[in-house]
Amino acid sequence: MKVLELYSGIGGMHYALNASGLEGHVVCAMDINTTANTVYKYNFPHTTLLPRNILSLSAKEIDNLEVNMILMSPPCQPFTRVGLKKDINDERTSSLLHILGLIPEVSDRLKYILLENVKGFETSQARNQLLSALEKANFTYQEFLLSPHQFGVPNTRHRYYLIAKRLPLNFCFEVGSLMETFPFHLSDYEDTNPLAAKIRELNLQPRSLVLKECEEKTDIINGLCYSVKHILEQDVSEQEYALTDKVLGKHGQLLDIVTPNSKRSCCFTKAYGHYIEGTGSVFCEFPLEKISEVYKQAEVYDSGNKELIDLLQSLKMRFFTPREIARLMCFPEEFNFPGEISKKQRYRLLGNSINVHVVSLLIALLTLDDDPP
Structure with missing residues (x-):
């Protein structure tokens, strides 16, 4: 699987891809934020990182990369509860609208798309244009509003997610209106659905990085969050x-x-x-x-x-600390900031990033099974 990572930030999507169990690699990452790019390059020195405005990207370039999947987390400021909510009239949505215009032009080699944004995006005009672009390009899709605490992580971070795949590929569950829960019961170990079993197995992986007491692993199996003490420095x-x-x-x-x-x-x-x-x-x-x-x-x-x-x-x-917040956002222990990145910059970059674990589950769900439900 060849993956294009747009709005790559500090590499949350890259880490999610690594944790998803999918055999693939990021062939190209792109972001205009120079500080975020410094952190990304520090952690992924061998990945091609383009410090470019996404508005300069063309369908031909995407085709030349032979991309099968696009992962992206566009700017959320036009849709946040504390912002002006100017939506598509905010210039910060221009790059997303540009990408939406490219999707119908890209070759059928592109099969999968995952997009993350802030809660509130689901009622935006930008979201409506996203769905129109996907339908025009013959994609089927599912939208979610999810938070890490639903998956055993002691942190609330409600976010909008969309996963899409190009027909005739289909999902292993019945798609429909916006979902606020995962389609499989990850804590129900009596469920013999083999697809759910694969997701459940993945669901425990990030916890092994921070859990020190076996009894809390039982809590996770029962659908409860682990304690904050496990992420403390x-x-x-x-x-x-x-x-x-x-x-x-x-x-x-x-x-x-x-x-x-x-x-x-x-x-x-x-x-x-x-x-x-x-x-x-x-x-x-x-x-x-x-x-x-x-x-x-x-x-x-x-x-x-x-x-x-x-x-x-x-x-x-x-x-x-920034390390503790990174743990709550499920970044792996090998993730680090270069020494020249200030504490204030670290907080800013983490605040703009994704929860790695939630996205890893969605990537696995997106690619798990391509047969009709």
Whole structure:
């Protein structure tokens, strides 16, 4: 399988392809973000990476690459809940619209497409144009809204996904309207469906990188998330990652706090570590009972009060490190940032990236069986 990776970022799609069990390789990656390209090249030095605007790509170039599959995660800003939602009138959608115009022109060698974007894309005009382009090129498709916590990962990151394959190839399940669950029950080990068994086997692979206690593997089999303690780094610098007095004084009452035994965390965005509200969870080593006790004492103080700040500082709360966030997004341990990439840049790049595990499952589902259901 020859794969073209568009909007390649830091290589999340590449890692998902590697984890999917599919025999294939990325013949070309393309992204205009120079910082992301530095990280991508650091981790995939032997992959052809083109630092080009996707608007310059032609159908002939795609054909010359003999591509069988396209993986892409176009800019999400035109569709986010905090953005202006200008949709196709946002210039950042121009490259996606360009690709949609190319799909009907590309040779039948292109069989598979996977697209990821933010929740909200499913109601956009861009999505409607995507479906029109696929239908024009004789593709069948399925849309999803999925989050990693549905697959045992203690992180919420709802995203839109589309998988498509060119007819007469077909899916191994019945396609239909937008799905908010995976078509197979990954935790149901009594299901003898051989296709579901293959997916279930894949479903456990990323956990082996971080799980240290066997009892939590049973939780995953039963459809539960593993604990946050399994993604934590040792000896994290308090000075570098601790929440400052300013943050605690202004935002201390609004924090989403996660403990080692938590089986959840909020979506991490590119503004994590820079802005506080709605950008991701913070970590506290103390149990929930201790946290509740401190916050109950803090109720009598106004924001910015020194006594309030001192109370909250006693909890030793900190930001998650980029490595910890990468683990929550299921990047493998061999993934690394070059030394010249700053902490702020690392947070931004991770916030713009994908959950590797969810996409790996969808790639496996896309290519698992090409017979009619």
